[in-house]
Amino acid sequence: MPVNETSGRTEVRARIALDSQAGTSAPVETGTVIELEGVDIHYGQVHAVRGVSLPVARNQITAMIGPSGCGKSTVLRSINRMNDLIPGAKVSGKVTFHGKDIYAHGVDPIAVRRHIGMVFQKANPFPKSIFDNVAYGLRINGMKDNLADRVEQALRGAALWDEVKDNLKKSALALSGGQQQRLCIARAIAVEPEVLLMDEPCSALDPIATARIEELMNDLVRDYTIVIVTHNMQQAARVSDSTAFYSADVDEAGERFGFLVEFDDTQKLFSNPSDQRTEDYITGRFG
Numbered sequence: 001m002p003v004n005e006t007s008g009r010t011e012v013r014a015r016i017a018l019d020s021q022a023g024t025s026a027p028v029e030t031g032t033v034i035e036l037e038g039v040d041i042h043y044g045q046v047h048a049v050r051g052v053s054l055p056v057a058r059n060q061i062t063a064m065i066g067p068s069g070c071g072k073s074t075v076l077r078s079i080n081r082m083n084d085l086i087p088g089a090k091v092s093g094k095v096t097f098h099g100k101d102i103y104a105h106g107v108d109p110i111a112v113r114r115h116i117g118m119v120f121q122k123a124n125p126f127p128k129s130i131f132d133n134v135a136y137g138l139r140i141n142g143m144k145d146n147l148a149d150r151v152e153q154a155l156r157g158a159a160l161w162d163e164v165k166d167n168l169k170k171s172a173l174a175l176s177g178g179q180q181q182r183l184c185i186a187r188a189i190a191v192e193p194e195v196l197l198m199d200e201p202c203s204a205l206d207p208i209a210t211a212r213i214e215e216l217m218n219d220l221v222r223d224y225t226i227v228i229v230t231h232n233m234q235q236a237a238r239v240s241d242s243t244a245f246y247s248a249d250v251d252e253a254g255e256r257f258g259f260l261v262e263f264d265d266t267q268k269l270f271s272n273p274s275d276q277r278t279e280d281y282i283t284g285r286f287g
């Protein structure tokens with residue numbers, strides 16, 4: 001059951017242009033921030049993910065669940081063009097951000113990632129100070145004014161400020177795993193993205209650190225749209241508003257591929273799924 005409510009924020013984020021040309025058309029404000037339409041993803045000759053369509057709603061948490069290898073992370077990476085960094089990876093179909101195709105000619109993937117940030121499975125702080133980790137994206141994006149304030153705000157936003165405020169010059173590598181993951185969240189939100197993609201952000205954490213991140217997600221969703229990949233169905237049920245359940249199958253040629261089985265309101269998907277395969281998975285009969 002979703003534990004958060006969509007915030008009644010009155011402030012509407014300024015619509016964002018992905019490139020200079022894109023800024024010329026008046027954007028339409030809708031509840032959908034990102035839309036995947038018939039997305040296919042290849043790794044070289046392997047057609048790993050087929051025909052995924054789903055909307056991502058603003059200021060909500062969308063979870064992606066499913067068995068290992070069904071393509072959850074692959075789909076997640078397609079949302080901010082992280083797959084561009086994998087040799088041989090190719091995304092076809094359409095991924096739009098506020099109605100604009102993020103794969104269109106002329107769209108800068110770095111600009112996409114600035115608006116759609118990512119937090120990875122394993123915390124990956126740079127071997128730098130806590131301050132410099134958070135300031136890193138600000139500096140490379142030219143957001144150098146009020147640097148200390150921005151770093152503080154990001155650390156507060158990631159619920160880490162109180163723990164590190166007296167040690168900002170200390171190496172980030174000296175933090176605990178849970179603190180490192182919150183530092184990575186601070187680093188991601190410092191550049192003020194609109195969307196946060198989280199790829200199994202708690203899988204390396206103990207239950208206490210996991211609970212802190214879940215609590216944090218609940219706070220962050222007031223200001224950000226979140227998409228999380230998780231192996232943990234209970235986590236998806238606890239934190240998300242909508243859930244996408246993926247599975248894998250084998251085609252006539254014997255090639256394994258992942259696909260979206262069902263996408264629905266989290267409460268509905270876990271209590272009354274439409275598809276037998278979802279029911280089998282959530283009740284542990286998947287085999």
Ligand SMILES: Nc1ncnc2c1ncn2[C@@H]1O[C@H](COP(=O)(O)OP(=O)(O)OP(=O)(O)O)[C@@H](O)[C@H]1O
Nearest residue numbers: 043048066067068069070071072073074075086258
């Ligand atoms: N960098 C890559 N190069 C080639 N194939 C890849 C790569 N990354 C993923 N794949 C393949 O794509 C398919 C989907 O993998 P993906 O990691 O997206 O699944 P997943 O559902 O996130 O799995 P898990 O839950 O185990 O992390 C798998 O068959 C995998 O082997």
